[in-house]
Amino acid sequence: MEEPSEDALAEARRYLADIMVFEGAEFIVPSEVAEDQAAVPEHSESSTDKGEIALGMPDPSGQIGPAAIAPDEATDAGSADPVVDESAVRVTGSGTNPAVGAALAVGENTADLEAFRQQICECTSCPLGLARKNFVFGAGNPGAGIMFVGEAPGADEDREGEPFVGAAGQLLNKIIAAMNLRREEVYICNILKCRPPNNRDPQPDEIEQCEPYLKRQIEIIEPKVICTLGRFAAQTLLRSSESMGRMRGQTHSYEGIPLVATYHPAALLRNAQWKRPTWEDIKRVRQIYDGVEL
Numbered sequence: 001m002e003e004p005s006e007d008a009l010a011e012a013r014r015y016l017a018d019i020m021v022f023e024g025a026e027f028i029v030p031s032e033v034a035e036d037q038a039a040v041p042e043h044s045e046s047s048t049d050k051g052e053i054a055l056g057m058p059d060p061s062g063q064i065g066p067a068a069i070a071p072d073e074a075t076d077a078g079s080a081d082p083v084v085d086e087s088a089v090r091v092t093g094s095g096t097n098p099a100v101g102a103a104l105a106v107g108e109n110t111a112d113l114e115a116f117r118q119q120i121c122e123c124t125s126c127p128l129g130l131a132r133k134n135f136v137f138g139a140g141n142p143g144a145g146i147m148f149v150g151e152a153p154g155a156d157e158d159r160e161g162e163p164f165v166g167a168a169g170q171l172l173n174k175i176i177a178a179m180n181l182r183r184e185e186v187y188i189c190n191i192l193k194c195r196p197p198n199n200r201d202p203q204p205d206e207i208e209q210c211e212p213y214l215k216r217q218i219e220i221i222e223p224k225v226i227c228t229l230g231r232f233a234a235q236t237l238l239r240s241s242e243s244m245g246r247m248r249g250q251t252h253s254y255e256g257i258p259l260v261a262t263y264h265p266a267a268l269l270r271n272a273q274w275k276r277p278t279w280e281d282i283k284r285v286r287q288i289y290d291g292v293e294l
């Protein structure tokens, strides 16, 4: 019998790793993606917390996330096929990943983070502090290995005092579940801690006042990897004016921490064709978290 080629074996390993590591069942690429192989536009990506689509629509092929997702050449020029560390894959796939256990071990970060929250929760350094219903500090595991950073609270977040609780938050929960993690295992926050009126873009002076708070959160949590959600968060942390299409699909660095930029879940609610490239970015995040060589 003819031996399978190296390429075929590598492809099979990647396929298996995707399934074992990410279990993409919770973040299924909708049918629009399979039908629309056209280039993904690089502009008009927005991160406001609006828009609705049915979440978790089944892929027509019947395949779940990774298997249904082919490389997106239009927006993924910088991403290479990941090299899969099989030992990392096995540990994660078994559901007994020691990294997850370590991340759940809440230590002194909890006290430091809570002390910092109390220190700044009455902030009125910019006008947003006077208009907010609630200060939205962040949520999740203070010892998280993965930190998601969005733009700013929306109406739901302002009302609840917690980041990503609206429709976009539900989709983010699905993305996290597709990474084989729980929301409580990661940390989620925004560049701004108070809601801009009508979900408008943050102003430069608001960022200037608020970004040091995020920086301190990152210092306390010391994540293995940061995943920015939306063009605005990526541009802010990377000091870049590039489009999302150019920033995503690669690993950046923020203060020495690997940073992966991807689309905001709210943008995915309106642009289902961005789910596929987002999945590629999310796999990258998970692989950095697992210490898999990229």
Ligand code: SF4
Binding pocket: 123, 124, 125, 126, 127, 128, 129, 130, 192, 193, 194, 206, 209, 210
């Ligand atoms: S957005 Fe940031 S800087 Fe402005 S008031 Fe709120 S916490 Fe303070």
